[in-house]
Amino acid sequence: MADQTSPISPAATGTSAFLRACKSFSLLRESPVGMIGAALVLFWVLVAIFAPVLAPQDPLQSLQPFAKPGTVFAKTGSTLWLGTDHLGRDILSRIIWGSRTVLIYAPLATLSAYVVGIMMGLTAGYYRGWPDTVLSRITDIILSFPVLLLYVIVIATFGASGSNIVIAITFASAPGVMRIVRGLVLDLRNRDYVAAAQTRGESALYVMLIEILPNARGPLIVDACVRLGYVIITIGVLGFLGLGLPPPDPDWGGMINEGRKMAMVFPHMAVMPSIAISSLVLGFNLLADGLREISLRD
């Protein structure tokens, strides 16, 4: 199969990375789809940051079991906008607090997958030869294995905890990142500025990190958005399968799993967190689509 590398636009040198980042965000305004995505993501980030202020109730406190959405809680007179779950906990507050869980672990796992994947990809693409062969072979083996089976086996065996989830996701996602980085590096390593740096006598590490990596960032940022969406889905799936974070903490996937059992009587218990997680993933995917559109226009 042909190596699938995305086209790269040669980055203009001279302008600082910060200015270019600002420029691409102002360009994003031209893509309505990207703007909607950015708004959705920003919404959930703000919700996560201001969770203590926004949540109307304590997410762990039991108020009144199986309240329908919009019920007025008699004791305090407050409205339970999204109802309560089987233990009487306010679903709205749990969703608001749950956004923290997702928005901490998903970026953390993605970042960690990127660090490992980028190191592997840079090494393979820059040195070629046997490091490339070894790393590519490992990557092929991990990627040929259906990824969810991997998560299920690893998490079910080692137990569910935040760090195990991050490790499992890193292990399963880093090979995908590695492939993309390697493809980009194979293209960039023959550029003149790389040759110039090598002639100056810069170390291999300097050339890889300072010369090559910044110029590969365009496709990587788009990929990171899509991958972040997948990681959010993965964390949700693990929660849904009962392999997520331990129960008392609000976690969207876990809420859907608990609500699913009551789905025939009280569907809102599962529907509300499903909407939350889908809208967040949609946000990242739309953002990625907008960014891709802009990078192609450049």
Next chain:
Amino acid sequence: MLVFISKRIGIMALTMLVVSVLLFLVLEFSPGSPATKVLGQFASDEQKNLWMQQHGYFDPLWYRYFVWIGNFLSGDLGISQRYRMPVGDIMWPRLWNTAILGFWTFVFLIPVSLVLGVLAGMREGAMLDRSISIVSIITTSISEFASAVFLSTIFTFWLHLLPGTSGMINGFEFKQLILPVLVLFLYDFGYVARMTRASMAEVMTTPYIRTAVLKGLPYRQVILKHALRNALIAPFTVIMLQINWLLSGVIVVEFAFAYKGFGALLLEASLNQDIYVIVSCSMVAVFVAVGTQTLADIGYTYLNPRIRFR
């Protein structure tokens, strides 16, 4: 060709070997003993030790691995500790159920996503193209568990049209298959449609299509005779690789609808440290994954004469 296929079989064997060694290692060092899972929390240490001894757990790891690999090569997949039955007797019917699920998913997935992708790619940037792209982004963002919740709320809770679980307790019933198939279809069709669209859009910009249009051929003929042939090569590969994706996807869907398939079996086995079931299922997964990749590559070179085997 033969060299290529034997190379692939070699890779498959290597992958299976690595995966099985890793699984044995992972399960060996996992916290909690398998005896607890079988005998229950309240079994005494004596009982557990006796069970461990009976099932050969005190033999060294490498010895157990070689016994397993010897049995595996002669077709004996071992005994499931949870079901107390040969693994093959449990796994093959489950795999067949998943195959039925997969078959019906593909029956809908392939025509719908190809037609939508081709229509979108024919006029890049047109209204239809944009709306198909947006719809496919939305459906891809709603993961299987979320759409399972939405669909069963709509069709089971509100409309009372379809059963909410697909346990097939009273024999096979097609009605119970509709929701799982729909969930898998909705999640995946957007991806295949987008890949088809990209391929079609690329073909539409090639000089030979321009020539065909400029020499005055009817547009219908340009699309059907000239463009489609090349535009459908890439989607073929994508669709083949979806079989691999399906093995992951079915875990969620089968769990959500209590469908007795391969994914549900693997999930259950992982939760119970049922080692021979886990390893056997993983071997099947690697076989299917590498096998479909090989078929995809062979098909690709067959369809695209520009690429030849080295």
